[in-house]
Amino acid sequence: MAKGKKVTVIGTGNFGSTVAFILAMNGSCHHVMLRGRNYDIAKGKALDMSQAANAARQHTIVKAAKGPEDMEGSDVVIITAGAPRTPGMSRDDLLFKNADIVKCYAREIKEYAPDAIVIVVSNPLDVMTYVALKETGFPRQRVLGMAGILDAARMAHFIYEKLEYGAGQIRATVMGGHGDTMVPLPKFTTVAGVPIEDLLDSEEIGEIVRKTRNGGAEIVNLLGNGSAYYAPAKSTTVMVEAILKDTNQIHSCAIMLKNDYGYSDIVSGVPVMIGAGGAEKVINMALKPLQQTRFKNSVASVQEMVDTLYKANFFDDDKK
Numbered sequence: 001m002a003k004g005k006k007v008t009v010i011g012t013g014n015f016g017s018t019v020a021f022i023l024a025m026n027g028s029c030h031h032v033m034l035r036g037r038n039y040d041i042a043k044g045k046a047l048d049m050s051q052a053a054n055a056a057r058q059h060t061i062v063k064a065a066k067g068p069e070d071m072e073g074s075d076v077v078i079i080t081a082g083a084p085r086t087p088g089m090s091r092d093d094l095l096f097k098n099a100d101i102v103k104c105y106a107r108e109i110k111e112y113a114p115d116a117i118v119i120v121v122s123n124p125l126d127v128m129t130y131v132a133l134k135e136t137g138f139p140r141q142r143v144l145g146m147a148g149i150l151d152a153a154r155m156a157h158f159i160y161e162k163l164e165y166g167a168g169q170i171r172a173t174v175m176g177g178h179g180d181t182m183v184p185l186p187k188f189t190t191v192a193g194v195p196i197e198d199l200l201d202s203e204e205i206g207e208i209v210r211k212t213r214n215g216g217a218e219i220v221n222l223l224g225n226g227s228a229y230y231a232p233a234k235s236t237t238v239m240v241e242a243i244l245k246d247t248n249q250i251h252s253c254a255i256m257l258k259n260d261y262g263y264s265d266i267v268s269g270v271p272v273m274i275g276a277g278g279a280e281k282v283i284n285m286a287l288k289p290l291q292q293t294r295f296k297n298s299v300a301s302v303q304e305m306v307d308t309l310y311k312a313n314f315f316d317d318d319k320k
């Protein structure tokens with residue numbers, strides 16, 4: 001009998017719990033394994049979600065992992081564990097703290113789920129994806145970061161706010177790193193196939209681009225404690241389902257670049273065809289000179305953080 005699909009979610013905070021819940025509600029896979037620091041909390045959430053799956057008439061069973069060995073047989077592993085930035089903590093402090101967390105879980109994945117496709121969501125996203133790739137030693141096809149789908153969804157929302165029509169029909173495209181230097185691409189954005197450049201003037205589009213870049217921070221400021229998780233979690237499950245269903249659809253994801261857009265050995269967000277093998281293909285689009293410059297700046301900001309890790313001898317294999 002063919003085995004059912006299994007997805008492990010590492011981290012049972014807001015993001016991890018919501019990802020697991022959506023997978024259970026959609027019946028996206030047979031098993032969801034929740035791996036958290038506190039087994040009782042993971043178990044309580046797993047029971048709650050399994051019971052919700054029954055209410056939703058879905059077959060998905062959610063379980064709590066007692067240890068890393070419970071990741072065995074995972075088709076997909078999602079890393080959501082990450083410490084929040086606390087008062088007095090510098091950006092670099094957070095970088096090292098989360099890099100340590102991702103390193104630790106990446107090594108567990110390498111040992112216990114060596115065939116899995118890894119999706120990283122912990123921030124700073126592009127650097128954490130880089131760390132997961134280096135520490136698992138997996139091919140780049142099997143280590144992806146989630147950000148572009150979320151950033152595109154945010155851009156689509158702000159376009160809808162401006163137009164007041166077309167909700168659900170807006171296809172936005174965002175490239176580059178997940179942060180202030182992300183590159184929203186109005187040129188590749190449409191409403192039911194109509195280019196937004198035909199529907200909005202350049203000032204309106206500029207405002208949408210600024211709002212998209214600030215989309216995460218806006219929610220952080222409103223919540224006062226913690227960051228967004230509904231749209232991020234939904235965006236992550238889009239990637240998981242593309243893998244499990246082998247859709248070969250194109251989504252913007254963070255991936256190690258290999259002669260893509262003129263860059264290599266650095267992670268950034270680009271359009272990727274996702275299927276059963278993970279990133280089946282990177283799609284190289286023709287960018288305008290201004291878009292090329294913005295993408296270059298975005299790559300440079302990720303490179304700076306990666307260089308900080310190398311300078312501190314963070315990687316055991318410290319030859320770059």
Ligand SMILES: NC(=O)c1ccc[n+]([C@@H]2O[C@H](COP(=O)([O-])OP(=O)(O)OC[C@H]3O[C@@H](n4cnc5c(N)ncnc54)[C@H](O)[C@@H]3O)[C@@H](O)[C@H]2O)c1
Nearest residue numbers: 011012013014015016080081082083121122123146147232
């Ligand atoms: N990629 C994106 O677009 C995106 C969007 C939103 C949030 N995020 C990131 O996702 C991550 C999780 O967000 P959240 O809202 O779930 O946060 P949260 O605070 O609700 O949960 C964090 C989780 O990480 C675990 N954790 C914290 N420190 C740990 C440590 N030292 N070792 C092991 N586990 C540890 C916690 O136990 C908890 O399960 C954060 O890094 C956040 O910045 C990314």
